[in-house]
Amino acid sequence: MTPTEPLLVVDRIAKNFGGHQAVDNVSFQLAAGAIGGLIGPNGAGKTTLFNCLAGFLKPTSGSITLGGQAIAGRGAYAVFQAGLGRTFQIPRPFPEMSVLDNVMVAPSGQLGERFWANWLQPARVREQERKTLEAARYWLDFVGLTALADQPARILSGGQRKLLDLARVMVTQPKLVLLDEPGAGVNPALLDQIVDKVATLNAQGVTFLIIEHNMDLVASLCNPVMVMAQGALIMSGQADTVLKDPQVIEAYLGTTA
Numbered sequence: 001m002t003p004t005e006p007l008l009v010v011d012r013i014a015k016n017f018g019g020h021q022a023v024d025n026v027s028f029q030l031a032a033g034a035i036g037g038l039i040g041p042n043g044a045g046k047t048t049l050f051n052c053l054a055g056f057l058k059p060t061s062g063s064i065t066l067g068g069q070a071i072a073g074r075g076a077y078a079v080f081q082a083g084l085g086r087t088f089q090i091p092r093p094f095p096e097m098s099v100l101d102n103v104m105v106a107p108s109g110q111l112g113e114r115f116w117a118n119w120l121q122p123a124r125v126r127e128q129e130r131k132t133l134e135a136a137r138y139w140l141d142f143v144g145l146t147a148l149a150d151q152p153a154r155i156l157s158g159g160q161r162k163l164l165d166l167a168r169v170m171v172t173q174p175k176l177v178l179l180d181e182p183g184a185g186v187n188p189a190l191l192d193q194i195v196d197k198v199a200t201l202n203a204q205g206v207t208f209l210i211i212e213h214n215m216d217l218v219a220s221l222c223n224p225v226m227v228m229a230q231g232a233l234i235m236s237g238q239a240d241t242v243l244k245d246p247q248v249i250e251a252y253l254g255t256t257a
Protein backbone atom coordinates (compact mmCIF):
# COMPACT_ATOMS: atom_id res chain seq x y z
CA MET A 1 0.00 0.00 0.00
CA THR A 2 1.36 3.44 -0.90
CA PRO A 3 0.82 6.27 1.63
CA THR A 4 -1.94 7.77 -0.55
CA GLU A 5 -3.76 4.48 -1.20
CA PRO A 6 -7.03 4.01 0.76
CA LEU A 7 -6.93 1.44 3.57
CA LEU A 8 -10.03 -0.31 2.25
CA VAL A 9 -10.92 -0.62 -1.43
CA VAL A 10 -14.24 -2.31 -2.26
CA ASP A 11 -14.63 -2.87 -5.99
CA ARG A 12 -17.94 -4.04 -7.53
CA ILE A 13 -18.84 -6.45 -4.75
CA ALA A 14 -21.96 -8.48 -5.46
CA LYS A 15 -23.63 -11.19 -3.37
CA ASN A 16 -26.53 -13.29 -4.60
CA PHE A 17 -28.61 -15.65 -2.48
CA GLY A 18 -30.28 -17.91 -5.03
CA GLY A 19 -31.92 -15.44 -7.37
CA HIS A 20 -31.88 -12.59 -4.86
CA GLN A 21 -29.16 -9.95 -5.27
CA ALA A 22 -28.55 -8.83 -1.66
CA VAL A 23 -25.48 -6.73 -2.62
CA ASP A 24 -25.43 -5.22 -6.08
CA ASN A 25 -22.00 -4.20 -7.41
CA VAL A 26 -21.02 -1.97 -4.51
CA SER A 27 -17.79 0.04 -4.82
CA PHE A 28 -16.28 2.50 -2.36
CA GLN A 29 -13.02 3.36 -0.68
CA LEU A 30 -12.16 4.25 2.88
CA ALA A 31 -9.06 6.22 3.83
CA ALA A 32 -6.92 5.19 6.80
CA GLY A 33 -8.04 7.20 9.82
CA ALA A 34 -11.65 7.69 8.64
CA ILE A 35 -14.89 6.70 10.37
CA GLY A 36 -17.14 5.62 7.52
CA GLY A 37 -20.88 5.25 8.08
CA LEU A 38 -22.99 2.69 6.22
CA ILE A 39 -26.70 3.44 6.38
CA GLY A 40 -29.87 2.33 4.61
CA PRO A 41 -33.28 0.84 5.36
CA ASN A 42 -33.81 -2.68 6.71
CA GLY A 43 -32.90 -5.30 4.14
CA ALA A 44 -30.70 -2.89 2.12
CA GLY A 45 -27.77 -5.33 2.20
CA LYS A 46 -25.53 -3.66 4.80
CA THR A 47 -24.92 -6.72 6.98
CA THR A 48 -24.44 -8.91 3.92
CA LEU A 49 -21.78 -6.48 2.69
CA PHE A 50 -20.13 -6.54 6.16
CA ASN A 51 -20.13 -10.33 6.07
CA CYS A 52 -18.38 -10.21 2.67
CA LEU A 53 -15.79 -7.71 4.00
CA ALA A 54 -15.12 -9.77 7.15
CA GLY A 55 -14.76 -13.06 5.26
CA PHE A 56 -17.94 -14.60 6.72
CA LEU A 57 -19.45 -14.76 3.24
CA LYS A 58 -17.76 -15.27 -0.11
CA PRO A 59 -18.87 -12.54 -2.52
CA THR A 60 -20.39 -13.74 -5.80
CA SER A 61 -18.06 -11.32 -7.60
CA GLY A 62 -15.85 -8.30 -7.03
CA SER A 63 -12.68 -7.57 -5.10
CA ILE A 64 -11.75 -6.17 -1.68
CA THR A 65 -8.31 -5.00 -0.62
CA LEU A 66 -7.26 -4.11 2.91
CA GLY A 67 -3.92 -2.37 3.22
CA GLY A 68 -3.15 -3.43 -0.34
CA GLN A 69 -3.86 -7.12 0.41
CA ALA A 70 -6.64 -8.92 -1.50
CA ILE A 71 -9.07 -10.37 1.05
CA ALA A 72 -12.33 -11.18 -0.79
CA GLY A 73 -13.36 -14.80 -0.33
CA ARG A 74 -10.33 -15.69 1.80
CA GLY A 75 -12.29 -16.65 4.92
CA ALA A 76 -12.81 -14.99 8.30
CA TYR A 77 -9.51 -16.10 9.84
CA ALA A 78 -7.36 -14.81 6.94
CA VAL A 79 -9.25 -11.50 6.94
CA PHE A 80 -8.81 -11.20 10.71
CA GLN A 81 -5.08 -11.82 10.28
CA ALA A 82 -4.95 -9.13 7.57
CA GLY A 83 -6.08 -6.66 10.27
CA LEU A 84 -9.87 -6.51 10.14
CA GLY A 85 -11.87 -6.76 13.37
CA ARG A 86 -15.65 -6.75 13.67
CA THR A 87 -18.38 -6.49 16.25
CA PHE A 88 -21.86 -7.97 15.91
CA GLN A 89 -25.36 -6.50 15.90
CA ILE A 90 -26.16 -8.88 18.78
CA PRO A 91 -22.91 -9.71 20.60
CA ARG A 92 -22.71 -13.28 21.89
CA PRO A 93 -19.95 -13.55 24.52
CA PHE A 94 -19.22 -16.94 26.09
CA PRO A 95 -21.88 -16.66 28.83
CA GLU A 96 -20.25 -18.73 31.59
CA MET A 97 -16.72 -17.41 31.01
CA SER A 98 -15.63 -14.35 32.98
CA VAL A 99 -15.68 -10.96 31.29
CA LEU A 100 -11.85 -10.89 31.44
CA ASP A 101 -11.52 -14.37 29.93
CA ASN A 102 -13.83 -13.37 27.11
CA VAL A 103 -11.27 -10.70 26.16
CA MET A 104 -8.32 -13.06 26.75
CA VAL A 105 -9.60 -15.62 24.23
CA ALA A 106 -10.06 -13.08 21.44
CA PRO A 107 -6.44 -12.91 20.15
CA SER A 108 -5.60 -15.74 17.81
CA GLY A 109 -2.50 -17.85 17.37
CA GLN A 110 -1.38 -17.64 20.97
CA LEU A 111 1.68 -19.75 21.52
CA GLY A 112 0.06 -21.42 24.55
CA GLU A 113 -2.57 -22.99 22.34
CA ARG A 114 0.03 -24.98 20.46
CA PHE A 115 1.19 -28.19 22.07
CA TRP A 116 4.79 -28.13 20.79
CA ALA A 117 5.24 -24.47 21.66
CA ASN A 118 4.13 -25.26 25.23
CA TRP A 119 6.53 -28.17 25.36
CA LEU A 120 9.56 -26.54 23.78
CA GLN A 121 9.21 -22.85 24.68
CA PRO A 122 7.45 -22.60 28.07
CA ALA A 123 9.09 -19.25 28.93
CA ARG A 124 7.97 -17.73 25.64
CA VAL A 125 4.45 -19.06 26.16
CA ARG A 126 4.29 -17.59 29.68
CA GLU A 127 5.54 -14.25 28.38
CA GLN A 128 2.90 -14.25 25.63
CA GLU A 129 0.16 -15.07 28.16
CA ARG A 130 1.33 -12.29 30.45
CA LYS A 131 1.17 -9.80 27.56
CA THR A 132 -2.31 -10.98 26.57
CA LEU A 133 -3.53 -10.62 30.18
CA GLU A 134 -2.06 -7.12 30.39
CA ALA A 135 -3.69 -6.13 27.08
CA ALA A 136 -7.04 -7.65 28.10
CA ARG A 137 -7.00 -5.68 31.38
CA TYR A 138 -6.05 -2.50 29.49
CA TRP A 139 -8.99 -2.83 27.06
CA LEU A 140 -11.47 -3.77 29.79
CA ASP A 141 -10.41 -0.64 31.64
CA PHE A 142 -10.71 1.40 28.43
CA VAL A 143 -14.35 0.33 27.94
CA GLY A 144 -15.12 0.77 31.67
CA LEU A 145 -15.79 -2.88 32.56
CA THR A 146 -12.93 -3.49 35.01
CA ALA A 147 -15.31 -3.77 37.98
CA LEU A 148 -17.06 -6.67 36.20
CA ALA A 149 -13.86 -8.45 35.05
CA ASP A 150 -14.41 -11.56 37.21
CA GLN A 151 -18.17 -11.83 36.67
CA PRO A 152 -19.63 -14.28 34.14
CA ALA A 153 -20.42 -12.48 30.87
CA ARG A 154 -24.06 -13.63 31.06
CA ILE A 155 -24.82 -10.93 33.67
CA LEU A 156 -23.91 -8.07 31.29
CA SER A 157 -26.65 -5.83 29.86
CA GLY A 158 -27.02 -5.42 26.09
CA GLY A 159 -25.00 -2.19 26.14
CA GLN A 160 -22.25 -3.69 28.33
CA ARG A 161 -22.03 -6.61 25.87
CA LYS A 162 -21.40 -4.07 23.10
CA LEU A 163 -18.57 -2.57 25.18
CA LEU A 164 -17.16 -6.05 25.84
CA ASP A 165 -17.36 -6.78 22.11
CA LEU A 166 -15.34 -3.60 21.46
CA ALA A 167 -12.68 -4.68 24.00
CA ARG A 168 -12.55 -8.15 22.37
CA VAL A 169 -11.92 -6.52 18.99
CA MET A 170 -9.37 -3.97 20.19
CA VAL A 171 -7.20 -6.56 21.97
CA THR A 172 -6.47 -8.04 18.52
CA GLN A 173 -4.98 -4.68 17.36
CA PRO A 174 -6.97 -4.35 14.11
CA LYS A 175 -6.25 -1.76 11.39
CA LEU A 176 -9.91 -1.55 10.46
CA VAL A 177 -12.88 -2.14 12.76
CA LEU A 178 -16.37 -2.90 11.46
CA LEU A 179 -19.09 -2.02 13.99
CA ASP A 180 -22.52 -3.51 13.28
CA GLU A 181 -25.16 -1.24 14.85
CA PRO A 182 -23.25 -0.18 17.98
CA GLY A 183 -26.23 1.97 19.01
CA ALA A 184 -28.96 -0.69 18.71
CA GLY A 185 -30.67 -1.53 22.01
CA VAL A 186 -28.29 0.65 24.03
CA ASN A 187 -29.51 3.18 26.62
CA PRO A 188 -28.60 6.85 25.96
CA ALA A 189 -25.89 7.04 28.66
CA LEU A 190 -24.11 3.95 27.36
CA LEU A 191 -24.55 5.17 23.78
CA ASP A 192 -22.65 8.36 24.70
CA GLN A 193 -19.90 6.17 26.14
CA ILE A 194 -19.68 4.09 22.97
CA VAL A 195 -19.52 7.22 20.79
CA ASP A 196 -16.81 8.61 23.05
CA LYS A 197 -14.75 5.37 22.90
CA VAL A 198 -14.95 5.22 19.10
CA ALA A 199 -13.90 8.88 18.80
CA THR A 200 -10.96 8.31 21.18
CA LEU A 201 -9.78 5.23 19.28
CA ASN A 202 -10.12 7.06 15.98
CA ALA A 203 -8.00 9.93 17.32
CA GLN A 204 -5.39 7.26 18.09
CA GLY A 205 -5.44 6.17 14.44
CA VAL A 206 -8.00 3.34 14.30
CA THR A 207 -10.15 3.32 11.14
CA PHE A 208 -13.85 2.39 11.46
CA LEU A 209 -16.73 1.42 9.22
CA ILE A 210 -20.05 1.57 11.09
CA ILE A 211 -23.52 0.27 10.21
CA GLU A 212 -26.00 2.36 12.15
CA HIS A 213 -29.65 3.39 12.14
CA ASN A 214 -29.23 6.09 14.80
CA MET A 215 -28.73 9.19 12.65
CA ASP A 216 -27.49 11.31 15.57
CA LEU A 217 -24.65 8.83 16.05
CA VAL A 218 -23.94 8.84 12.30
CA ALA A 219 -23.99 12.64 12.11
CA SER A 220 -21.70 13.03 15.13
CA LEU A 221 -19.10 10.40 14.17
CA CYS A 222 -19.12 9.44 10.51
CA ASN A 223 -17.47 10.86 7.43
CA PRO A 224 -17.98 9.76 4.72
CA VAL A 225 -21.49 8.31 4.90
CA MET A 226 -22.46 5.64 2.36
CA VAL A 227 -26.12 4.86 1.68
CA MET A 228 -27.40 1.48 0.49
CA ALA A 229 -30.89 0.71 -0.78
CA GLN A 230 -32.03 -2.58 -2.31
CA GLY A 231 -28.47 -3.90 -2.45
CA ALA A 232 -26.97 -0.92 -4.29
CA LEU A 233 -24.89 2.00 -3.06
CA ILE A 234 -27.09 4.97 -3.94
CA MET A 235 -24.98 7.78 -2.50
CA SER A 236 -21.84 8.58 -0.58
CA GLY A 237 -20.40 11.83 0.74
CA GLN A 238 -20.20 14.18 3.72
CA ALA A 239 -22.66 13.33 6.51
CA ASP A 240 -24.43 16.72 6.55
CA THR A 241 -25.05 16.62 2.78
CA VAL A 242 -26.04 12.94 2.57
CA LEU A 243 -28.43 12.96 5.53
CA LYS A 244 -30.39 15.88 4.02
CA ASP A 245 -30.59 14.43 0.52
CA PRO A 246 -34.18 13.82 -0.74
CA GLN A 247 -33.15 10.50 -2.37
CA VAL A 248 -31.81 9.28 0.98
CA ILE A 249 -34.90 10.44 2.88
CA GLU A 250 -37.04 8.67 0.28
CA ALA A 251 -35.03 5.44 0.61
CA TYR A 252 -35.65 5.51 4.38
CA LEU A 253 -39.23 6.72 4.51
CA GLY A 254 -40.52 5.52 1.14
CA THR A 255 -41.44 9.13 0.34
CA THR A 256 -39.77 12.54 0.25
CA ALA A 257 -40.54 14.41 3.45
Ligand SMILES: Nc1ncnc2c1ncn2[C@@H]1O[C@H](COP(=O)(O)OP(=O)(O)OP(=O)(O)O)[C@@H](O)[C@H]1O
Pocket (backbone or CB within 6 Å): 017, 020, 022, 040, 041, 042, 043, 044, 045, 046, 047, 048, 049
Ligand atom coordinates in the same frame (compact mmCIF):
# COMPACT_ATOMS: atom_id res chain seq x y z
N1 LIG B 1 -28.20 -16.02 4.21
C1 LIG B 1 -29.15 -15.44 3.48
N2 LIG B 1 -29.90 -16.15 2.61
C2 LIG B 1 -30.85 -15.56 1.86
N3 LIG B 1 -31.13 -14.23 1.88
C3 LIG B 1 -30.41 -13.47 2.73
C4 LIG B 1 -29.39 -14.02 3.56
N4 LIG B 1 -28.85 -13.01 4.30
C5 LIG B 1 -29.50 -11.89 3.93
N5 LIG B 1 -30.44 -12.16 3.00
C6 LIG B 1 -31.32 -11.20 2.34
O1 LIG B 1 -30.51 -10.18 1.78
C7 LIG B 1 -31.12 -8.91 1.92
C8 LIG B 1 -30.19 -7.98 2.65
O2 LIG B 1 -30.15 -8.34 4.04
P1 LIG B 1 -29.16 -7.65 5.09
O3 LIG B 1 -29.33 -8.34 6.39
O4 LIG B 1 -27.79 -7.60 4.50
O5 LIG B 1 -29.77 -6.18 5.17
P2 LIG B 1 -29.41 -5.01 6.17
O6 LIG B 1 -29.26 -3.78 5.35
O7 LIG B 1 -28.25 -5.39 7.01
O8 LIG B 1 -30.72 -4.92 7.06
P3 LIG B 1 -30.89 -4.51 8.62
O9 LIG B 1 -30.68 -3.04 8.69
O10 LIG B 1 -32.31 -4.91 8.90
O11 LIG B 1 -29.90 -5.30 9.43
C9 LIG B 1 -32.46 -9.14 2.63
O12 LIG B 1 -33.48 -9.24 1.64
C10 LIG B 1 -32.25 -10.47 3.32
O13 LIG B 1 -33.47 -11.15 3.50
